[in-house]
Amino acid sequence: MxxxxxxxxxxxxxxxxxxxxxxxxxxxxxxxxxxxxxxxxxxxxxxxxxxxxxxxxxxxxxxxxxxxxxxxxxxxxxxxxxxxxxxxxxxxxxxxxxxxxxxxxxxxxxxxxxxxxxxxxxxxxxxxxxxxxxxxxxxxxxxxxxxxxxxxxxxxxxxAATHDCGMDMGDMAHHDHMHMTHDENHADCGMDMGEMHHESHQHMHHEGHDHNHAQEGTHPESSMSDCGMDMGGKDMGSMSHHDHEHMHMENSDTGSSMAxxxxxxxxxxxxxxxxxxxxxxxxxxxxxxxxxxxxxxxxxxxxxxxxxxxxxxxxxxxxxxxxxxxxxxxxxxxxxxxxxxxxxxxxxxxxxxxxxxxxxxxxxxxxxxxxxxxxxxxxxxxxxxxxxxxxxxxxxxxxxxxxxxxxxxxxxxxxxxxxxxxxxxxxxxxxxxxxxxxxxxxxxxxxxxxxxxxx
Structure with missing residues (x-):
């Protein structure tokens, strides 16, 4: 049995x-x-x-x-x-x-x-x-x-959508500096946004290989549509066309596939x-x-x-x-x-x-x-x-x-x-x-x- x-x-x-x-x-x-x-x-x-x-x-x-x-x-x-x-x-x-x-x-x-x-x-x-x-x-x-x-x-x-760029934009204020804490997920976007002042806020639009340079202004918020930029300590108003191309290529070569x-x-x-x-x-x-x-x-x-x-x-x-x-x-x-x-x-x-x-x-x-x-x-x-x-x-x-x-x-x-x-x-x-x-x-x-x- x-x-x-x-x-x-x-x-x-x-x-x-x-x-x-x-x-x-x-x-x-x-x-x-x-x-x-x-x-x-x-x-x-x-x-x-x-x-x-x-x-x-x-x-x-x-x-x-x-x-x-x-x-x-x-x-x-x-x-x-x-x-x-x-x-x-x-x-x-x-x-x-x-x-x-x-x-x-x-x-x-x-x-x-x-x-x-x-x-x-x-x-x-x-x-x-x-x-x-x-x-x-x-x-x-x-x-x-x-x-x-x-x-x-x-x-x-x-x-999932809120984490696409590894950012929480809900706490951004009109006069505040943007302090971003870094963790493993920021590799998806590769962004270092140490200190950004209100006077240097602007809209950045990247489409294909075209880059429109923004002028310095007094906009209350920034529109960051490109998650492949390293912006630590840079004055965005002085960014050249060469800077844009360099950052775009660096992101494409090193992070996009694994991301x-x-x-x-x-x-x-x-x-x-x-x-x-x-x-x-x-x-x-x-x-x-x-x-x-x-x-x-x-x-x-x-x-x-x-x-x-x-x-x-x-x-x-x-x-x-x-x-x-x-x-x-x-x-x-x-x-x-x-x-x-x-x-x-x-x-x-x-x-x-x-x-x-x-x-x-x-x-x-x-x-x-x-x-x-x-x-x-x-x-x-x-x-x-x-x-x-x-x-x-x-x-x-x-x-x-x-x-x-x-x-x-x-x-x-x-x-x-x-x-x-x-x-x-x-x-x-x-x-x-x-x-x-x-x-x-x-x-x-x-x-x-x-x-x-x-x-």
């Missing part, structure tokens, strides 16, 4: 570590990519291309999703970043769907496991889901809830501080469910194909059950296909399988991530509209494939062989991203600690 218990515990740990090994590199890659996009991608670029929901913007977000990470948590982080950058909710949700369901690695595993018919079903299902998401979120997401979401995003992004990496790393650290617990809980719960519940147990949840029910009702119930099973049994976008194959063998409808696969954005850990990112009410509306969109997609897939007479042959189903430890693609990518992500996390942690942000 003791041997059986120890074997069972070892099996749980084996499932857990194998799961972590499978999802580590795409998760790390996606969160790091999100942090760089959040730091480097201009708000104007996103808002001009994704600030309106139309065919062009949906095509862009779909393609961005296809080439991004396959991990749902990383996709949630990236869609969160797009919303911060002023993309519409419909475009952000379309990205979330495409990033988790229209990805190359999923297609490869899907063909190997379930055959080509399921691949076409997944592609068509992903496209239909993006269309339904765009319509539902554009037409039915309440305006007051969206305002609440935008306010939360603005409030959480505000502290950008440090700022991106700070976002990476903040993301993990916000959703790291949800990711860990999701992996632990999924490991336990897969280890404890046999595949036959999952199959028993579905209505037998021998039941005397109308086809439309059988399909409707299968899709509903498929979505709920995905909510509690989710592992990752690719790993979930193993359970999808088991459910198909157990008699679930074709649309039910597609609905189950598409529902990887509706798992319990993902709902907690939405709540952390957007607040209670916006998260509830997101989950509700995504549920309706996935249900509609699963039903449409069943109708289309029945109407076209597509038949899925069970003989094409093959067991999925997961990449484990050994010299394979997953191992190579983990060997790269494990040390890289730890280094990146520590850089971000130090940067946030320097700004007084404890996480």
């Amino acid at each position: 003791g041997g059986e218990n120890s074997n069972f515990i070892l099996h749980i740990f084996d499932v857990f570590f194998n799961m972590v090994w499978q999802i580590y590199w795409p998760l790390a890659f996606g969160l790091m990519l999100s942090s760089f996009i959040r730091n480097l991608l201009p708000v104007d670029t996103v808002s001009s291309n994704l600030g309106h929901t139309n065919v062009r913007s949906l095509s862009i977000t779909t393609m961005l999703g296809v080439v991004s990470s396959s991990c749902s948590y990383a996709a949630a982080s990236l869609s969160h970043t797009l919303l911060i950058k002023k993309a519409t909710i419909a475009n952000a949700m379309a990205f979330l769907v495409s990033s988790t369901n229209l990805i190359l690695e999923m297609f490869i595993v899907l063909v190997a496991l379930l055959g080509w018919t399921f691949l076409w079903g997944e592609i068509l299902g992903g496209i239909l889901l993006i269309i339904f998401v765009a319509v539902l979120f554009s037409q039915f997401f309440p305006k007051d809830v969206e305002d609440e979401l935008r306010e939360k995003l603005a409030s959480e992004n505000a502290p 950008k990496i440090t700022k991106a790393a700070s976002f990476f650290h903040m993301d993990l501080a916000m959703i790291g617990k949800e990711i860990l809980i999701g992996v632990v719960v999924s490991s336990l469910l897969i280890a404890v519940v046999p595949l036959d147990g999952w199959r028993a949840l579905f209505i037998s194909s021998d039941a005397n029910l109308p086809i439309w009702l059988h399909s409707f119930l299968d899709v509903i059950i498929g979505i709920f099973v995905a909510m509690i049994a989710y592992v990752c976008s690719v790993g979930n296909l193993l359970l999808a194959a088991a459910l198909w063998h157990g008699g679930i409808s074709f649309g039910g399988v597609i609905g189950f696969i598409l529902a990887d954005v509706l798992t319990i850990p993902m709902m907690r991530v939405y709540q952390k990112y957007y607040g209670h009410r916006p998260a509830k509306w997101m989950v509700g509209l995504l549920f309706v969109a996935i249900l509609m997609t699963g039903l449409c897939i069943d109708v289309v494939f029945h109407a076209l007479g597509f038949a899925v042959n069970d003989s094409s189903l093959r067991p999925l062989i997961q990449d484990g430890f050994g010299m394979n693609f997953t191992t190579i990518m983990n060997l790269i991203f494990i040390p890289l992500s730890f280094w990146f996390y520590n850089v971000g942690k130090k940067a946030n600690a320097g700004m007084g942000m404890s996480m």
Whole structure:
């Protein structure tokens, strides 16, 4: 008896570590990519291309999703970043769907496991889901809830903006000298502003390589738009064109690249501080469910194909059950296909399988991530509209494939062989991203600690 218990515990740990090994590199890659996009991608670029929901913007977000990470948590982080950058909710949700369901690695595993018919079903299902998401979120997401979401995003992004130059400008007075205390974060701006008198205040505007020289005046405040200047003890009125060029080149050569990496790393650290617990809980719960519940147990949840029910009702119930099973049994976008194959063998409808696969954005850990990112009410509306969109997609897939007479042959189903430890693609990518992500996390942690942000 003791041997059986120890074997069972070892099996749980084996499932857990194998799961972590499978999802580590795409998760790390996606969160790091999100942090760089959040730091480097201009708000104007996103808002001009994704600030309106139309065919062009949906095509862009779909393609961005296809080439991004396959991990749902990383996709949630990236869609969160797009919303911060002023993309519409419909475009952000379309990205979330495409990033988790229209990805190359999923297609490869899907063909190997379930055959080509399921691949076409997944592609068509992903496209239909993006269309339904765009319509539902554009037409039915309440305006007051969206305002609440935008306010939360603005409030959480505000502290980062105040530290862009390492300055607190709130205490500047009309006749006071400016005394700046230096810490690690001033490396981002490289400014030494020892003593500046009111008589030498002026506006400095730098655009490209053009430099407009300010004249001495009696302005009550200074407008410092260039954070790359060393101004300790200098009389700004006597600064020459050569001084400007020298300082601009010095800043570009020595500090800009590392400053950008440090700022991106700070976002990476903040993301993990916000959703790291949800990711860990999701992996632990999924490991336990897969280890404890046999595949036959999952199959028993579905209505037998021998039941005397109308086809439309059988399909409707299968899709509903498929979505709920995905909510509690989710592992990752690719790993979930193993359970999808088991459910198909157990008699679930074709649309039910597609609905189950598409529902990887509706798992319990993902709902907690939405709540952390957007607040209670916006998260509830997101989950509700995504549920309706996935249900509609699963039903449409069943109708289309029945109407076209597509038949899925069970003989094409093959067991999925997961990449484990050994010299394979997953191992190579983990060997790269494990040390890289730890280094990146520590850089971000130090940067946030320097700004007084404890996480």
